[in-house]
Amino acid sequence: MKVNIIYYGYFREITGKCKEFSDFDVQNLKELFxxxxxxxxxxxxxxxxxxxxxxxxxxxxxxxxxxxxxxxILPPMSGG
Amino acid sequence: xxxxDEIINxxxxxxINLPNFGIDGQNKLINSKVLIIGAGALGCSAILYLSAIGxxxxxxxxxxxxxxxxxxxxxxxxxxxIGKNKAVISVDKIKRKNPYIKSKAYSRMITxxxxxxxxxxxxxxxxxxxxxxxxxxxHDYGYNNKKTIIQGNIYQYEGEVFVFPFQNLTNCxxxxxxCLWDHVPKTFDRNTSIKGVIGxxxxxxxxxxxxxxxxxxxxxxxxxxSIGYLYNSIECELNKIRWCKNDKCKLCCRxxxxxxCG
Numbered sequence: 001m002k003v004n005i006i007y008y009g010y011f012r013e014i015t016g017k018c019k020e021f022s023d024f025d026v027q028n029l030k031e032l033f034x035x036x037x038x039x040x041x042x043x044x045x046x047x048x049x050x051x052x053x054x055x056x057x058x059x060x061x062x063x064x065x066x067x068x069x070x071x072x073i074l075p076p077m078s079g080g
Numbered sequence: 081x082x083x084x085d086e087i088i089n090x091x092x093x094x095x096i097n098l099p100n101f102g103i104d105g106q107n108k109l110i111n112s113k114v115l116i117i118g119a120g121a122l123g124c125s126a127i128l129y130l131s132a133i134g135x136x137x138x139x140x141x142x143x144x145x146x147x148x149x150x151x152x153x154x155x156x157x158x159x160x161x162i163g164k165n166k167a168v169i170s171v172d173k174i175k176r177k178n179p180y181i182k183s184k185a186y187s188r189m190i191t192x193x194x195x196x197x198x199x200x201x202x203x204x205x206x207x208x209x210x211x212x213x214x215x216x217x218x219h220d221y222g223y224n225n226k227k228t229i230i231q232g233n234i235y236q237y238e239g240e241v242f243v244f245p246f247q248n249l250t251n252c253x254x255x256x257x258x259c260l261w262d263h264v265p266k267t268f269d270r271n272t273s274i275k276g277v278i279g280x281x282x283x284x285x286x287x288x289x290x291x292x293x294x295x296x297x298x299x300x301x302x303x304x305x306s307i308g309y310l311y312n313s314i315e316c317e318l319n320k321i322r323w324c325k326n327d328k329c330k331l332c333c334r335x336x337x338x339x340x341c342g
Contacts, residue, residue, distance in 0.1 A: 006319065008310060009235040018315050050260055057260055057308075057323035072310065072319060076265035077233040077240055079277065080122045080210030 001026060003069045005036070010075040011049075015040050029053070030061035032071065050074040087180060092134055105298050106134060110181075112297045113137040115202035117190050117218055119166035120144070121282030122208035122232045124156040126290045130206075131174040133294065137182045138174060141198055142166040143189035153279030190214060195221050203247065204293050207231040208286060212264050219257045222246045223331055228296060231257070232282075232289045236275060239285035241309045243292050248304055255306050259326035281313050 006019045015036075024035040033046045046061050052072045053063060065071070089096070092106050114135050116123050119142040131138055146154070146161040146169060154166075161169045167185035174183040186198050190209075195217060199205055205227055207218045215231060222229035226249050231242040244256060288309060295301040308321040327333060 006312075008238050008240075008312070012238070013236070018312060048265065052319075052321050052323075055319070055321055057321060059259075059323075059326055072321070074240070074310065075235075076212070076261075077235045077238070078210060078212045078215060078265075079234040080118050080120050080208050080232065080282065 001065060001067055003032065003065055003067075003071050005032075006070065006072045008072065008074045009077050010044065011042070011073045014042065027064055028061065029058060029063045029065065029071070032065060033061070033073075036073075044075060048076070091178075091180065095133065100300070101298070108297050108299075109134045109294070110136040112204070113139070113202045114204045114206060114293055115139040115141065115199055116206045116208055117141045117214065118208035118210060119154075119156070119170045120150070120208060120210060121153040121155075121277065121279060122234065122286040122289065123166075123170075123206070124154045125283040125286035126206050126208060127156055127170050127174065128177070129287060129290050130293070131178045131181060131183070133290075134178065134181060135293075135297075137184075137202075139184045139186060139198070139202055140167040140170040140174075141186040141188070141190055142170075143187060153277060153282055155279060155283060190218065192217060196225075199227065200225070202227065204228045204230065204296065206289050206293060208289065216257070216264055219244065220331060223249070223256055228293075230289045230292050232285045234277065234282045234285050236277065237281055237313045239281055239288075239311045239313075241285060241288045241292060241311070242306065243296075243303065243308075244306050245296065245304065247296075253305075253325075254332075255323050255325040256329065256332045257306075258331040259329045260323055262326070262328065262330065281311075284313065285311060 002023050005022055007015050012018055026032045029051055050057055053069050096106055112135055116126050119140050144166050145163055146157045146166055148162055156173055165187040167187045171183045171185040219229055223246050226246050228247045229244040233240050310319040
């Protein structure tokens, strides 16, 4: 399933990208995060980040994805 | 200094002439009270522009003193301010920038014990702090006291602004910050002193916070619920984010807790 992923903060740093199209065989956010974690070896778990799909934050990792969804992965950010 | 019509017309002439602004808009700004918590990188740009635009009463709260490594991004301060309290210096600068508004310095950190004493007189609070304990304290206070909170956060080249219009709170229908975070996140982003920061990014995020406050005061904003803006300076992109109330939220669900600190 093709989804457009946008990375912020730590995730932009560790992936080396602001955004990418992914084509993993996944159904939901949990599976997507798992695949990305395998690829990039994140230091944060899915319950330690905020993830939005098409502009809406999703609390549930079993949220089902659709083709061409835009996913933003956002780490804790508190600098001022 | 007393404001009279002649001064208003001269000082604010260019903005008064804007469509949908006018003298009525200027009077709304003059009659508003905004508290800025944190006079660091976010706070400095907010202080500068909110004083210039004519917010009638500005409160500045910060317990820190100016250090030389602040100067590249905390744009309000200069070499002569090193060692002085940021809130006190900010108010000095405000008085020189715009002597026609009121300003007050709270030269201490905001805590559970003092937040009501400091914030109760203000309508809108800009949270320009740099740690989660303060952010959650300020947010929870705003929720429990129906004060609009506009929170800013940065990390390297990116930032985010959250607007919580709790002044509009009726029947707990506005999602809160704790609907997103059911626990205070560990400080993973490692503060700016370790990971670095370029002054322009918090400058922009502080201005975004400021303009959200202005929009609410002037009635420009059509947003009635909480909203988040994510800013990527490298790509020059702004993503708008919303969220729903979380049924398990510790704050705005049925069981409400006052001032959950940390």
